[in-house]
Amino acid sequence: MDKQTITIYDVAREASVSMATVSRVVNGNANVKPATRKKVLDVIEKLDYRPNAVARGLASKKTTTVGVIVPDVTNMYFASLARGIDDVATMYKYNIILTNSDSNNEKEVKVLNTLLSKQVDGIIFMGNEIDDKLREEFKRTKTPIVFAGSVDEENLYARVNIDYVAAVQVEVKNLIDRGNRRVAFVCGPLEQAINGKFRLKGYKQALKSAGIPYDEKLVFETDDTYKTGTLLQPALMAVNATAAMVTDDELAAGIMNGMSDADVKVPDDFEIITSNDTKLTEMVRPKMSSITQPLYDIGAVAMRLLTKLMHNEPVDEKNVLLPYGLMKRESTK
Amino acid sequence: MDKQTITIYDVAREASVSMATVSRVVNGNANVKPATRKKVLDVIEKLDYRPNAVARGLASKKTTTVGVIVPDVTNMYFASLARGIDDVATMYKYNIILTNSDSNNEKEVKVLNTLLSKQVDGIIFMGNEIDDKLREEFKRTKTPIVFAGSVDEENLYARVNIDYVAAVQVEVKNLIDRGNRRVAFVCGPLEQAINGKFRLKGYKQALKSAGIPYDEKLVFETDDTYKTGTLLQPALMAVNATAAMVTDDELAAGIMNGMSDADVKVPDDFEIITSNDTKLTEMVRPKMSSITQPLYDIGAVAMRLLTKLMHNEPVDEKNVLLPYGLMKRESTK
DNA sequence: GATTTAATTGAAAACGTTTTCAATTTGCTG
């Protein structure tokens, strides 16, 4: 009843060569006489032989599969990275096992272990809150890991990002230079190093350069959702903010719509700058000015980096920083 | 130099039992004496043994991995389905290999074959244009396949969708009832059966019921992108359309913004109804009225269906239709 | 306590490749 599968042995018999030879031609090994190669290839064609990747994986200890741990594919930011990852993965003949972690460390540990049990050749991790348990699990494995769009304070892992502190510093400075003395910093969870350590640092630096004292009331820690954004207008007004640096596009869209609904004009009465430059920035009215990040490229470069690690090629820089920019649209003056 | 891996054999030796017994306890087989089980479990703990899923896959011919073929994860519609799929997959202890096909049949064939070579236990396919070659490849395998958010005219495969013809029929009827005699049908590629056969059929039926002749000039075949949408206003006005039934949210957002930019008021001068009810519908101003589809659930149910197929459980209905609805927002009167 | 039956175990054969190492062929050189 089972699908009768053609094995390498069948091919060998039919072509009257050994399995070893068939294996060689399948793997493009040069050490096989052209005539033999042709003979084998013909039989492969005739029998419609397809190598079993699982057996191959067991014998060679390589699965040509990498694990990708992502908080939520449903988030445009991560979806873009994932796309970049998949594209260069296929370019290098890898496939990706994609798993959603909801940034939950417990799930991350679990999924990491199942990925490792499946013998993935490498792992790309996205997530910015790494507790001790997870860190420990990371350290246990010799499987190469690279972080994509995720910082590593301990400087242990290869990773690709933009310079978050510089990027927000520049943009907050711009906001200040345009006359905003009270610019809010609206971000996702501060436990996430990318917010709490990097972006916030840039924000503070900009303030400091401008001689403006840091006011804790101006930092709004949120859950990065659109909904939350829509609710923020009263609080923002209450602290007399006239501009906001926001760390997520959906969140920023929420804030902007909340403002509009309360009849505060963006950008005239309130300027907004967001961080991820997803398509959403263009679709919303007014269009949102944003720090630009090469999202797709972050994923792509991360995957490329991972291939180097997997092939034991030298990598010059573990902490790669891709260029950021500013896309001025309509939510800033 | 290699990571010295603990194998089942090491555990067996250390616990002085056979591999078979270790295998049994690892797999939760009931036929093992509690005392033995404990002994083995202790050794497993002590040695930190992790079963090798590849070896397991070879021996058992099950990989607990399913392949997911998706046009583009970067598209919210598919991202939502993918999330639903992954969630129930993990619920049933499966992982997903996610691949982007760009709705390109050639890529789909290729990726299908690599998935099969990797011995996935099942496949979830998203895509609505299936040429003969692809169809043939599908037919060759005995691996269960289910379509998610994708129709199958030949009624060969299990699939989960909503009733596209009924849904657009109802909504176009509403548009007509509200006085629109010229409602445009703006869709993605008509070669895709979901558009060319299903949705268009609903559109025509609504017209017919209302005694309005079908006018080909009112159907706009596009590439489903936001950009294209923004460019459509002149053409829409040229044919005197006063409303549009649109098959994609980003496309619809483009159309709406194009209208606004040209100072035609939505919904007063032009009504728009879209089809996928993604988050975007809420973020855009005016908010877009939409046919509602349980996107996440389509993915989830598809995956659940696949588990049944993989476990040879009976499935009562190959063509599952989930309920649709209408979310009235601000782009319709 | 002798049988019979059920529960528990282990030996060894798959699973379908890759890879090592030695054997065989082939091609050159002089």
Place this chain on the structure above:
DNA sequence: CAGCAAATTGAAAACGTTTTCAATTAAATC
């Protein structure tokens, strides 16, 4: 054409599990 190096091949041992089937042990029956 002997002698040697290089190219080509094959035999068989991994790889780390699951699974079958027979053997052993424990429990139950009378």
